[in-house]
Amino acid sequence: xxEGVVNLMGGRRRxxxxxxxxxxxxxxxxxxFSFVIDGFATPGNFKVILSNSVSLVILSCGMxxxxxxxxxxxxxxxxxxxxxxxxxxxxxxxxxxxxxLLVTIGAMVLVGLINAWLIAYVEIPAMLATLAxxxxxxxxxxxxxxxxxxxxxxxxxxxxxxxxxxDIVPGISxxxxxxxxxxxxxxxxxxxxxxxxxxxxxxxxxxxxRLSGLPVRTTTIxxxxxxxxxxxxxxxxxxxxxxxxxxxxxxxxxxLFEVILAVVLGGIPLRGGRGGVRNILLGVALIxxxxxxxxxxxxxxxxxxxxxxxxxxxxxxxxNYLNPRDTETDTVGDL
Amino acid sequence: xxxxxxxxLRSATKGILIGACIALGVSxxxxxxxxxxxxxVIFVPITMGISLTEGWARRMNQHADIYGYSVDIRDAAFxxxxxxxxxxxxxxxxxxxxVVHNPTVQLLSRQIKQAxxxxxxxxxxxxxxxxxxxxxxxxxxxxxxxxxxxxxVAECGAGTGKSxxxxxxxxxxxAADSVMMNDAAxxxxxxxxxxxxxxxQASDWEPEKARQITATVLQQHPDLxxxxxxWDVHTIGAGKAVLDAxxxxxxxxxxxxxxxxxxxxxxxxxxxDRMWSYDADGQGRDAATMIDVLLQGGAAADGSMxxxxxxxxxxxxxxxxxxxxxxxM
Numbered sequence: 140x141x142e143g144v145v146n147l148m149g150g151r152r153r154x155x156x157x158x159x160x161x162x163x164x165x166x167x168x169x170x171x172f173s174f175v176i177d178g179f180a181t182p183g184n185f186k187v188i189l190s191n192s193v194s195l196v197i198l199s200c201g202m203x204x205x206x207x208x209x210x211x212x213x214x215x216x217x218x219x220x221x222x223x224x225x226x227x228x229x230x231x232x233x234x235x236x237x238x239x240l241l242v243t244i245g246a247m248v249l250v251g252l253i254n255a256w257l258i259a260y261v262e263i264p265a266m267l268a269t270l271a272x273x274x275x276x277x278x279x280x281x282x283x284x285x286x287x288x289x290x291x292x293x294x295x296x297x298x299x300x301x302x303x304x305x306d307i308v309p310g311i312s313x314x315x316x317x318x319x320x321x322x323x324x325x326x327x328x329x330x331x332x333x334x335x336x337x338x339x340x341x342x343x344x345x346x347x348x349r350l351s352g353l354p355v356r357t358t359t360i361x362x363x364x365x366x367x368x369x370x371x372x373x374x375x376x377x378x379x380x381x382x383x384x385x386x387x388x389x390x391x392x393x394x395l396f397e398v399i400l401a402v403v404l405g406g407i408p409l410r411g412g413r414g415g416v417r418n419i420l421l422g423v424a425l426i427x428x429x430x431x432x433x434x435x436x437x438x439x440x441x442x443x444x445x446x447x448x449x450x451x452x453x454x455x456x457x458x459n460y461l462n463p464r465d466t467e468t469d470t471v472g473d474l
Numbered sequence: 475x476x477x478x479x480x481x482x483l484r485s486a487t488k489g490i491l492i493g494a495c496i497a498l499g500v501s502x503x504x505x506x507x508x509x510x511x512x513x514x515v516i517f518v519p520i521t522m523g524i525s526l527t528e529g530w531a532r533r534m535n536q537h538a539d540i541y542g543y544s545v546d547i548r549d550a551a552f553x554x555x556x557x558x559x560x561x562x563x564x565x566x567x568x569x570x571x572x573v574v575h576n577p578t579v580q581l582l583s584r585q586i587k588q589a590x591x592x593x594x595x596x597x598x599x600x601x602x603x604x605x606x607x608x609x610x611x612x613x614x615x616x617x618x619x620x621x622x623x624x625x626x627v628a629e630c631g632a633g634t635g636k637s638x639x640x641x642x643x644x645x646x647x648x649a650a651d652s653v654m655m656n657d658a659a660x661x662x663x664x665x666x667x668x669x670x671x672x673x674x675q676a677s678d679w680e681p682e683k684a685r686q687i688t689a690t691v692l693q694q695h696p697d698l699x700x701x702x703x704x705w706d707v708h709t710i711g712a713g714k715a716v717l718d719a720x721x722x723x724x725x726x727x728x729x730x731x732x733x734x735x736x737x738x739x740x741x742x743x744x745x746x747d748r749m750w751s752y753d754a755d756g757q758g759r760d761a762a763t764m765i766d767v768l769l770q771g772g773a774a775a776d777g778s779m780x781x782x783x784x785x786x787x788x789x790x791x792x793x794x795x796x797x798x799x800x801x802x803m
Contacts, residue, residue, distance in 0.1 A: 178694035187693045289523035295743040381681040381711040434690040
């Protein structure tokens, strides 16, 4: 019956059903954790949830935009770590922070351009192109820049560490301000730019978008540069907060999994064409609350992974049920 | 006359003996050289690119240069699947000594047994598997866990006026060092009912995960007294969370590690408070010496495992702080 009701609705309305499910589950968890866990429902804990989610939100903005256009950026975490590495190495070498940041932005834009060129011009599937570039970027950084090192430990005197640990205005830390800026940029890109309208069309039906004369190639460039830029910001925030740039974040794969989980859970289907900033926030909220609750309940990381995997599976199945495959989807194909 | 001849004979004999001794003395290293030169050692670490393994490799290569044997390093780059494959390949090459850095107590035990059964001497370094082999060089994890727990009890336990709350941040719950340190620490804490372990969550050795876990735990337990991180690298993330929360004067951050200059810098930055260092540089030299011994055919008389326990260096913030306790690559 639910399927029948849902099918009567338009596409946007159908997504709303999944959003409602995610909101309900998040609220249910908040209520349950508030009763079960001492100290969960406190302003301080919600502040911790927020600060622990900053990099996830920024990365999810990058991934969300890519997924809406029916792409996938598996190089996101490698770019994040590479950006933080390049910046830190330059700072260690005594370069001024502003110049180091400019060079790093340039390098990351180049990675985004290469990804976009491989996808839009060489026409390699996004998943394979970004998987290859992830390996290339991580490997190149480790062996050409770090000479085999796996970690860069940042002292407290590092200007990036000092900057990101400060408040931009009283009560709002620099990372939180950057997260808000990224969310605004993402919202603006999706709703108030030509590239934004084009990427929805690309996600809905790529062939139709291209045949109708939309600039799919230049839009792909915009999308992947935006994703690379988001990854760089997340890298700077994360490395400054933890005091380390750690290449195991790339090899472990856990963070990439969380980013895809946040995007899909929030209601941006992997087949693209739908979703927005609201979906990113919903997905991250669910993961952040779940992660915080499980940490407070002293669950092991392995147990946490099991629960996150189950939730992702549930979300994909629900999405498939609410947005069933049709002739158009089959024609255009999945990722 | 006979007496005079006897004297001359005695002098000549003395001369020959002294000459022989000098000759033997001079040629002693040459004997060692010829004995083990050209032999092959393969080192399979969990990863290269961290000061711990780079420090060990440096000392191993120094000894290899002196004695003329080779040390091949097969970097598993934190990939346990790749590590098993690299070890299988290393065993097939029949080296004289295999140096293995176990990520868990179980993962490589069958391969270590296989290597030993094929006549390859296996030196386990720092992290021991549940399969014994020719030799082990490394830290005594039981001792580290016990000593840190006892220090925490002294700082946070009865009579201190502190909460007695402790958060433990292992690397992985199945890692050899984490298993042994946790066992030893919990034995100490169990004897002190005032102590409460409020969190025992693995960080997968990642500083960012350790930071997030610590930030969350501190929120729930703002009166936390101590954090026991099982490796200095990821514990730096935990220490950053303590600093960010403004609780660095209240929460003591304990860590273990190889004790390079980065650890001392973290103590100077108030990110870490106390560090049980197993001195990776000294460990590398011990491992290299053990390789020399194994290549020369050294073995325990009863066939048991040769064990060299790494001496501890305890680095503390405050008046007792001594940066010379750390080493630099």
